[in-house]
Amino acid sequence: MSHYEIVDLFAGPGGLDVAAHCLGIPVTGIEWDLDACATRRAFEKDLKPGTPHMRTEQGDVRDFGPEKFPDANVLTGGPPCQSFTVAGTGAGRKALDEVLRFIDAMAKGKDVRSDAALINGDERTGLVLEPLRWALAALDQGTPYEAIILEQVPAVLPVWERMAEVLRARNYSVPTPEVLRTEEYGVPQTRRRAILVARYRNPDNPVEARLPRPTHQRYRKGVAPEQKPPASLSPWVSMGQALNRENFTVISNYGTGGDPRARGRRTDKEPAFTVTGKISRNRVVSVRSGVVHEDRFSNEEAGLLQTFPRLYPWQGNAIAQQIGNAIPPLLAAHILSAALDLPPRADGNVALEYDGF
Incomplete structure (x- = not known):
């Protein structure tokens, strides 16, 4: 102790x-x-x-x-x-x-x-x-x-x-x-x-x-992590790894460079954007059996991206805000x-x- x-x-x-x-x-x-x-x-x-x-x-x-x-x-x-x-x-x-x-x-x-x-x-x-x-x-x-x-x-x-x-x-x-x-x-x-x-x-x-x-390793847009990194550094962790989910793209609620018309996009092979209280506004787009599906991250998924335990007992009405803060x-x-x-x-x-x- x-x-x-x-x-x-x-x-x-x-x-x-x-x-x-x-x-x-x-x-x-x-x-x-x-x-x-x-x-x-x-x-x-x-x-x-x-x-x-x-x-x-x-x-x-x-x-x-x-x-x-x-x-x-x-x-x-x-x-x-x-x-x-x-x-x-x-x-x-x-x-x-x-x-x-x-x-x-x-x-x-x-x-x-x-x-x-x-x-x-x-x-x-x-x-x-x-x-x-x-x-x-x-x-x-x-x-x-x-x-x-x-x-x-x-x-x-x-x-x-x-x-x-x-x-x-x-x-x-x-x-x-x-x-x-x-x-x-x-x-x-x-x-x-x-x-x-x-x-x-x-x-x-x-x-x-x-x-x-x-x-x-540090994330750099468009640059894949080194598969044989220096002994002291592991590849960064992707959304797909954290959520045990694949083949999806996240379209951010925020605009790139402050321009709301230029929404940022990341795939399941990349880390998530910063998890904020507005994460539920991000669009999660996937293709299954040739059909495009769109949903949102659940509270459990948002918590996992913030590295809370999977079954963390979220309470109340403002859960996304709790997670983001x-x-x-x-x-x-x-x-x-x-x-x-x-x-x-x-x-x-x-x-x-x-x-x-």
Whole structure:
């Protein structure tokens, strides 16, 4: 059993938490969305006695702090991304300089929660500051988190970089935050996430923080994966492999280059487009017995492309949104394993294993 215990901010339906459970790490996730909480609790209910817990605290992370979770020595979080995404409002991207100024103010001890809630008229933008508030509060209480792991869309990379500066000044080892490509870690989709990892330096914990190294080849449109790749890299995983389904083409809901008339297309031999809350709008076209059929990905298939277990117990009415908002558990497993310096598996790879799924 690991000596780590995680408190996960903005935990969603459990992307990172499923990975933590499979790696033997107990975790408590804070999430405000009732449907996502229902999904998490349905998963929790079926966990085997004696396995690491995966608990849920329904509520707003701004109403809590480290003191409520005294056993947690690892802080993780994936704040809402809608105001930073290209497909979203863009409020976070427009207010980036203001967000960075708030980080500087927090480093000087200021509580910016009320002011941050007003950034550019989108309350979600200021939530990106919450993990730093928790980290600084824990330091002030004399119980610094041993590790901190944060993820968001690529537009948030400058925020992570500024937070890295603040944490380094407080005795954390923080490698330069990077944008990781999910297909390079065995996830059957091309998704990019900005990642920050940090480890607290003390005599009892001399380990330096590190990001995971790719295990799979990078996807390049029109270029087949190498069948004899370097020994350290496997071919990327296709949609067909993940879904055990073949001979289909996905026509994206999004336009190539921002042009909605130029819909992107990928075959079952390629990774999926980024799985978002609108994945159900993608058209899946196949030809069977000479007849063209068109359907949509089911929730189960969307979850598989996001690397959730096949029978993950999705609950509520906004399942596609839950799936799209989550970090892929397989990517999370790679990040946790590297950041926490967990022993590698015998086969050298990270894999999600859960009895019953």
